[in-house]
Amino acid sequence: MTSRTSKPFSVRKLPGFSSTALLCFALLYAPIVILVIYSFNAGSSLALWEGFSWRWYHAAWQNDQVQSATIVSVLVAAQASTYATILATMAALGTTRTRPYKGQTAIYTMINQPLMVPEIVTAVALLICFAVIKQAIDYRGLIFLVLAHTAFCIPYCLFAHPRKARGHG
Amino acid sequence: MPEPLSGYELAARQQETKTNLLLSTPALIILFLAASGPLVVMLLYSFLTPGDYGGVEYEASTEGWFKVFFHKDIFDGTVSFADAHLSIFWRSIKLSLLTTIASIILGFPTAYFIATRPLSSRNFWLFLITIPFWTNLLIRTFAIMEVIRNQGAVNTLLMSSGLIEHPIQMLYTDFAIMLGMTYVYLPLMILPLYASMEKLDFRLIEAGYDLYATRFRVLRKVILPLVKPGLVAGSILVFIPSLGAFVTPRILGGGKNMMLGNLIELQFGQGRNWPLGAALSIALLLIVMAALLIYIRNIQSTSSSHD
Numbered sequence: 001m002t003s004r005t006s007k008p009f010s011v012r013k014l015p016g017f018s019s020t021a022l023l024c025f026a027l028l029y030a031p032i033v034i035l036v037i038y039s040f041n042a043g044s045s046l047a048l049w050e051g052f053s054w055r056w057y058h059a060a061w062q063n064d065q066v067q068s069a070t071i072v073s074v075l076v077a078a079q080a081s082t083y084a085t086i087l088a089t090m091a092a093l094g095t096t097r098t099r100p101y102k103g104q105t106a107i108y109t110m111i112n113q114p115l116m117v118p119e120i121v122t123a124v125a126l127l128i129c130f131a132v133i134k135q136a137i138d139y140r141g142l143i144f145l146v147l148a149h150t151a152f153c154i155p156y157c158l159f160a161h162p163r164k165a166r167g168h169g
Numbered sequence: 170m171p172e173p174l175s176g177y178e179l180a181a182r183q184q185e186t187k188t189n190l191l192l193s194t195p196a197l198i199i200l201f202l203a204a205s206g207p208l209v210v211m212l213l214y215s216f217l218t219p220g221d222y223g224g225v226e227y228e229a230s231t232e233g234w235f236k237v238f239f240h241k242d243i244f245d246g247t248v249s250f251a252d253a254h255l256s257i258f259w260r261s262i263k264l265s266l267l268t269t270i271a272s273i274i275l276g277f278p279t280a281y282f283i284a285t286r287p288l289s290s291r292n293f294w295l296f297l298i299t300i301p302f303w304t305n306l307l308i309r310t311f312a313i314m315e316v317i318r319n320q321g322a323v324n325t326l327l328m329s330s331g332l333i334e335h336p337i338q339m340l341y342t343d344f345a346i347m348l349g350m351t352y353v354y355l356p357l358m359i360l361p362l363y364a365s366m367e368k369l370d371f372r373l374i375e376a377g378y379d380l381y382a383t384r385f386r387v388l389r390k391v392i393l394p395l396v397k398p399g400l401v402a403g404s405i406l407v408f409i410p411s412l413g414a415f416v417t418p419r420i421l422g423g424g425k426n427m428m429l430g431n432l433i434e435l436q437f438g439q440g441r442n443w444p445l446g447a448a449l450s451i452a453l454l455l456i457v458m459a460a461l462l463i464y465i466r467n468i469q470s471t472s473s474s475h476d
Contacts, residue, residue: 009378011371012371012374014278014281017278017282018278021283024276024278024279024355025279028301028355030316031312031313031352032301032308032309034315035311038315087196090192090195090196091193091196091197094189094190094192094193095193101185102186104189110197110200111200113200113204114204116409116457117204117457118412118453118454119410119415120429120453121211124434124437124450125210128207128210128214128443129206131224147202150203151203151204152203152204154196
C-alpha cells in the first residue's frame with residue numbers, strides 16, 4: 001500500500017470556489033469594519049489612527065440636524081412598517097392558500113410593481129404628484145413620506161410573510 | 170373532468186373570491202396611490218411644456234421626448250443626435266452589464282460555497298450575506314469611497330508596502346462606480362443563486378464524474394443548466410437597480426461620470442425641465458421592461474424544457 005498525499009476527491013468541491021467565497025466575504029465586510037473602527041478615531045482621518053475616542057459620537061449626539069433627522073427617520077420607518085405589515089398580511093390572507101381565482105396574477109403584478117421599477121423612477125413620479133397635491137392643499141407633514149414608504153414596503157412584507165415564505169401558497 | 174358544482178358550492182366559492190379580493194384591496198389602493206398612479210401621471214407630464222422655474226405649463230408638447238434623443242442648436246436651429254444623453258444611456262447599460270458580470274464572478278462561487286456547507290452552518294453563512302444587504306446603501310457607498318480614496322486604505326497600504334509611489338486614482342472613475350454597484354448589489358445575486366443551488370442533486374454531479382467528465386465540463390454541462398433560473402433571477406435583480414442607480418454614481422463617480430439616474434435627477438433640480446426628466450424616466454422604464462421580458466421568456470423556456 002502506498003499512502004497518498006493528495007486531498008481526497010469530493011464531488012462537492014470545485015477548484016478555487018472556496019477561496020473565492022472567503023475572499024468575497026472579506027470584501028463584503030472590510031469596508032464596513034474599517035468605517036466602524038475609524039468612527040472611534042481621535043483624529044479626523046479614515047486612514048491615520050490617532051487613538052481611541054468618543055469624540056465623533058459626542059459631536060453627532062449634540063448636532064441638532066442629526067437629532068431632528070433621526071426623529072424623522074424613526075417616525076417614518078415605524079409608521080410605514082406598521083401599516084405595510086398590516087396591509088401585506090391582509091393581502092397574504094387574500095392571495096395564498098386559496099383556490100386560484102381570476103385576478104390573482106393581476107394582484108401579484110400590482111404588488112410587485114415597486115420592485116420592478118427603478119427607485120429613481122418611482123421617486124420622480126412621486127415628486128411630480130406630491131408637488132401638485134402640496135400646492136393644492138398647502139400641507140407639509142410627514143404623511144407623503146409615510147405613504148410612499150408604506151407602498152414601497154408592502155411587496156417586501158408580502159414576500160417575507162410566513163404564510164407565503166413557507167411555500168404553502 | 171371536474172364534477173359540476175351545486176348551486177350552494179358555487180355561491181360559497183364566489184363568496185371566497187370576494188373575500189380574497191376585499192382583503193387585498195387596501196394594499197392595492199396604497200400601491201395605486203403611491204406607485205402605479207404616479208407613473209401614469211409622469212407619462213402625461215412627459216408630454217407637457219416645462220415651466221420657467223421647474224414644474225410644468227399645462228400645454229401639450231413633444232419637446233421633452235424630442236430632447237431625449239435630439240439636440241437642437243440654439244443659434245442656427247440644426248438638429249443633431251443628443252450625444253450627451255445617448256452616451257449616458259450607453260454608459261448606464263455598459264456599467265450595469267459589467268456590474269452584473271462582476272457579481273456573477275464573485276457571487277457564483279460564494280453561493281456554491283454556502284450551498285455545499287453542512288446544513289447546520291448554512292444559515293450562518295447566509296446571515297453573513299444578509300447583514301450587508303440590510304445595511305443602509307448610503308453607508309456602504311461611503312464605506313467604499315473611504316477605502317478607494319487617494320488617502321484611503323487601499324492606497325495607503327499599497328504605498329507603505331512600496332508597491333506604488335503615487336496613489337492610484339480610483340475614486341471618480343467608471344471603475345469606482347462599477348466597484349461600488351457590485352459591492353452594494355452582490356447579495357441580490359448570491360441569494361437567488363443560493364436558492365437554486367440548495368436544490369442541486371449531487372448524484373447528478375457524481376454521475377458526471379463517473380462518466381469521466383472533467384470538473385469544468387461538470388460545471389458547464391451539469392451545474393450551470395440546473396442553476397440557470399437562479400442565475401437569471403440574480404442577474405435581473407442586479408441589472409435593474411444598477412441601471413437606475415443614482416446614489417452610487419453620484420458619490421463614487423463625482424459630478425462628471427453621470428448615469429441615467431443622475432441625468433433624471435438633474436432635470437428635476439438645476440435642469441428645471443420636468444417633461445424631459447419624465448420622458449427620460451419612461452425611457453429607463455422601457456429598458457427595464459425589455460430586460461424583464463427576456464427574463465420571463467427565459468423562465469418559461471426553462472420550465473417547459475424540464476416538464
